[in-house]
Amino acid sequence: MKFAVLVFPGSNCDIDCYKAVEDSLGEPVEYVWHTATDLSAYDCILVPGGFSYGDYLRCGAISRFAPVMAEVAKAAEQGKFVLGICNGFQILTEAGLLPGALRRNMSMKFRCHDTVLKVVNNTTPFTVDYAKDEEIVIPIAHGEGNYYCDEETMAGLKANNQIVFTYSDNPNGSVEHIAGICNVQGNVVGMMPHPERAANSLLGSEDGKRMFTSILKTWRDRYDAASIR
Structure with a gap:
């Protein structure tokens, strides 16, 4: 399985993502630069955190126009795996690949600490190695992580089981305590x-490792099934 880690001007979690795949x-x-126009060689695209383009206008508002994002959209349509983390999540919402938006934290402060998440949906390619409703410890580091959507969109998220993670303590004021969606x-x-x-474990938690093992497990299951056919 081949992973791409996108790099935008201002990305600062690209190395973390690279090492997580390499080590886990x-x-x-x-690494794939934001000007790339072909992602066909990759099975999973990671859109990392950071401050792409210095968060000018809005977080992710400029990055969504980068040439590589057209390829990300194409990969998503083909059923390939796409994971946006922090600023990557913001970019995916700006690009229309995920619904809703990320606003300033309710406290108006940058929050950087461990959080306890509940795994609401363990059927995605990213969460199959977790148990439903399992609580895991994953750190946050953001100033604009307050997830918001309107009532109609929220109804759709719930109906389609698109809420993947929720916060136990809701550190940023996200609607319905949402920490992640699909x-x-x-x-x-x-x-x-x-x-x-x-x-x-040197980082204080290994709970995030299973997101990466889940991706590989799902990909192998798909590959094996395709081979049998």
Whole structure:
């Protein structure tokens, strides 16, 4: 399985994502610059955290126009796996690949600490190695992680089981305590907490590692099924 880690001007969690894949899975992983126009070689695209384009206008508002984002949309349509973390989540909402928006934290302060998440949906390619309603410890580091959507969108999220993670303490004021969501198909996930920073016991938690093992497990299951056919 081959992973791409996108890099925008201002990305600062790209190395973390790269190391999480390398150390947790040992699968091929490459950095891909935001000007790339072909992602066909990759099975999973990671959109990392940071401050792409200095968060000018809005977080992710400029990055969504980068050439590579057209390829991300194409990969999502093809059923490939796309994971947006923190600023990556913001970029995916700005690009229309996920519904809703991320606003300033309710406290108007940057929050950087461990959080306890509940795994609401453990059927996505990113969460199959978790138990439903399991509580996991994943750190956050953001100033604009307050997830918001209107009532109609929220009804759709609930009806389609698109809420993937919720906070136990809701550190940013997100509607319905939402920490992460997926698209209707389940192959695109966005989340504000950083699983790549919880993939090794030296970092204080290994709970994020299973997001990466889940991706590989799902991909192998698909590959094996395709081979049988």
